[in-house]
Amino acid sequence: MSTGSDGQLAIDLNASGKQAPKKKPEKSTFSAGDIVWAKVSGFKFWAARVVDMKNDKFFPDSLKVPPKEKCTMVRFFGTYDYHWICPSSIMSYEAGIKKRLQSKCRGISFQVAFKEVKEFCESGTLPAGFMKATPTYEELKAAAVEQEEEEPEEPESAPVPKKQKRSSKKQDQSNDDSTTPTVEQAAEPVVDKSEKAVRDRCTHAMRRLGLVGPTINLRETIY
CATH class of the missing domain: 2.30.30.140 (SH3 type barrels.)
Structure with missing residues (x-):
């Protein structure tokens, strides 16, 4: 509440038109023991x-x-x-x-x-x-050092051994497959490449002359 220009008392109003509540002022001075x-x-x-x-x-x-x-x-x-x-x-x-x-x-x-x-x-x-x-x-530093000395030291832990890398099963199988012959490879007869080429040329020539049929096996003919 304040005094207006005409000497009459004026009431402080807020934006809503109501009387604004007065805030309790914060204590500015304090006494010993507060x-x-x-x-x-x-x-x-x-x-x-x-x-x-x-x-x-x-x-x-x-x-x-x-x-x-x-x-x-x-x-x-x-x-x-x-x-x-x-x-x-x-x-x-x-x-x-x-x-x-x-x-x-x-x-x-x-x-x-x-x-x-x-x-x-x-x-x-x-x-x-x-x-x-x-x-x-200095007193605080000495107290901190004393407290640090009283604390028990933690035992050193043993080093953890490193884990060995395990080879994958697929890699092991591929290595075995490359070194071990299969059953089909072991059963196939070893034929000299030069001898096979001679047979192919003979078969081709005999077929051109009509001496052998198209499906005849030259191996059976020779041996």
Whole structure:
């Protein structure tokens, strides 16, 4: 509802002619201890808790001065590191749940952090990581090396022998057929080609002279 040019009250209407519902403004400032969703450049929205800079004994002195005005100092669940968050990159925990931010990331670290948030909302007890200083890079590297050494080494598997190629049955049969004579080939008599040519010429000449019939067998005549 707003005031018109004539001093009378005017009602804001939407396109359908009905009174437009007023949206509840998003919380712009947060108090120490609030659970929020915060986003750092290059990462997804992450569950965090607004830091009480006066009473947090683990808060690093190097981060006491905010980089910009109206930034909020938070400490993330799961990783337990501190970070200044600008107003456009932070929202309340309830607003983030409505936007289903909890399903936007499938990483293991994110799932661990979200599990800690749910347990804190139910029990009111902060995770143990909030009760100590943020681990340094050297500490994280040493913990990773220690965990790698504790993991048992997998035994080396024996090499798998290569399978020998089997010759096809058709190829074997073709080889046998080319080397082994058939029954018909074995029964056929071996005839000298020169002798057969002489017989053919004699038969042809005798047929021209009418000495033999067209179907006579020269072999029977000679032998």
